[in-house]
Amino acid sequence: MKSSGDSLQKKLRPRHISFMAMGGVIGTGIFKGSSETISLAGPGVIFSYVFAGLLLLVVMGAIAEMATVYTNKNMKEFIREAYGERLSFVVGWLYCFMWLAVCIIEVIAAGSFLQYWLPGVPLWVLSLASAAFIVLINTMNVRGYGEMEFWLAGIKIFMIIVFIVLGACILIGIIPDPQVHGLKNYTEHGGIFPNGWTAIFSALLVVMFSYGGSELIGLTLTEAENADKILPKVVKNFILRVILFYTLPILIICGLIPWNQLSGNTSPFVQVLSSTGLQGAAHLMNFILVTAVLSAANSGIYGATRMLHSMASDGEAPSRLRKLSRSGVPMNSLIFCAVVLLVGSMLAYISQEGLFRLLMAVPGFVVILVWICICLSQLKLRKQYPKEPGFKVWGFPYITVLTIAALTVIAVLFVVDAQNRISISVCIALVIFLSIWSVFKFKKKA
Numbered sequence: 001m002k003s004s005g006d007s008l009q010k011k012l013r014p015r016h017i018s019f020m021a022m023g024g025v026i027g028t029g030i031f032k033g034s035s036e037t038i039s040l041a042g043p044g045v046i047f048s049y050v051f052a053g054l055l056l057l058v059v060m061g062a063i064a065e066m067a068t069v070y071t072n073k074n075m076k077e078f079i080r081e082a083y084g085e086r087l088s089f090v091v092g093w094l095y096c097f098m099w100l101a102v103c104i105i106e107v108i109a110a111g112s113f114l115q116y117w118l119p120g121v122p123l124w125v126l127s128l129a130s131a132a133f134i135v136l137i138n139t140m141n142v143r144g145y146g147e148m149e150f151w152l153a154g155i156k157i158f159m160i161i162v163f164i165v166l167g168a169c170i171l172i173g174i175i176p177d178p179q180v181h182g183l184k185n186y187t188e189h190g191g192i193f194p195n196g197w198t199a200i201f202s203a204l205l206v207v208m209f210s211y212g213g214s215e216l217i218g219l220t221l222t223e224a225e226n227a228d229k230i231l232p233k234v235v236k237n238f239i240l241r242v243i244l245f246y247t248l249p250i251l252i253i254c255g256l257i258p259w260n261q262l263s264g265n266t267s268p269f270v271q272v273l274s275s276t277g278l279q280g281a282a283h284l285m286n287f288i289l290v291t292a293v294l295s296a297a298n299s300g301i302y303g304a305t306r307m308l309h310s311m312a313s314d315g316e317a318p319s320r321l322r323k324l325s326r327s328g329v330p331m332n333s334l335i336f337c338a339v340v341l342l343v344g345s346m347l348a349y350i351s352q353e354g355l356f357r358l359l360m361a362v363p364g365f366v367v368i369l370v371w372i373c374i375c376l377s378q379l380k381l382r383k384q385y386p387k388e389p390g391f392k393v394w395g396f397p398y399i400t401v402l403t404i405a406a407l408t409v410i411a412v413l414f415v416v417d418a419q420n421r422i423s424i425s426v427c428i429a430l431v432i433f434l435s436i437w438s439v440f441k442f443k444k445k446a
Helices: 014-025 033-069 075-083 085-114 123-137 142-171 199-211 214-219 227-256 268-275 281-313 331-350 352-384 398-416 418-441
Strands: none
Touching (some): 033 075, 033 227, 033 352, 033 398, 075 281, 075 352, 085 123, 085 281, 085 352, 123 331, 142 227, 142 281, 199 227, 199 352, 199 398, 281 331, 352 398, 398 418
């Protein structure tokens, strides 16, 4: 049971919530991963981002709807309310596993970007320094943390806006570029769907990884002021921004550079900035990349610690993990995450490439499972709400059912994709292990 001493502080404001979630979403997925998605589907990849955005809209709408009914509860507790402690237990630990995997990826990426300026410093030193910086930020009280993440995420968002404006100016000829000829790059080199229209589904596997983290809003509810009232508005604005900040840059990249000439080793953003003649574009972009991955790791540690605190409060994790510091931070949960981050950084030092391949598919697959559970919870709870929700998902239950079906198909695509075989096998093995553990853990209450 939760006691007053274990209650999180309600100091997050709407702008904090929006930017924290965007910090988890807008990261390497757009700045680096866009090269991979475009190479898979060409200009038609825009449909992958829009389709995934529509699925995200329904998921976020479901969170907002349940938040107006079950106040002071987060997304894991919605799942617990609908399907009991066993599924809540499995989803909670899976979500922690996902964010810790993301954090390991991001701090190693931050270290590799920092080596651009400090080539003589070993990668593991820079990675550990990045991890220490992130852990230090998470020791702040929630309002201080929210402010720090607001500015970290703000830098990325500002960069994307600048990119969109500069790219649009090049496309319409305000900034002349002899290599850009109007809109020809959209129709030449194989057209909109150079690899066939089915390629948009292959790109979805990467896009889902990119959009993962949006549901972090569902964990901020217990630390937000008047969450049940502000969340629907925050969700609507958030969805619009995420889709625009992904689709517009992708459209501009495809218009400026032929899809089959993108370099997998260089961010498309660097290529576009360089074409404008902007001095120091590489240094500027490297700074943005460092900020982006640190912001994503920052959001990840927040998500993992709050989920662990919630699970400990519900008896699904060791009770020590719910202990709060004087500033309202789940300190023991933070220490646990810091240790995992340290071990992960050391493993990456031993086998960096192998670990990256193993971890990269994990977040996308787990995110899909979590999104399915959120939609299933809304589908079940709608019939038994204790009060009328202040916000409702449109087209219920048909839209929710279609979203669940689409997410299930994408999950199956993840499973049958040969490139993700090892990663997905680890995820499935973990699901089976957690399911068996939950049966024994809650056997007396069955």
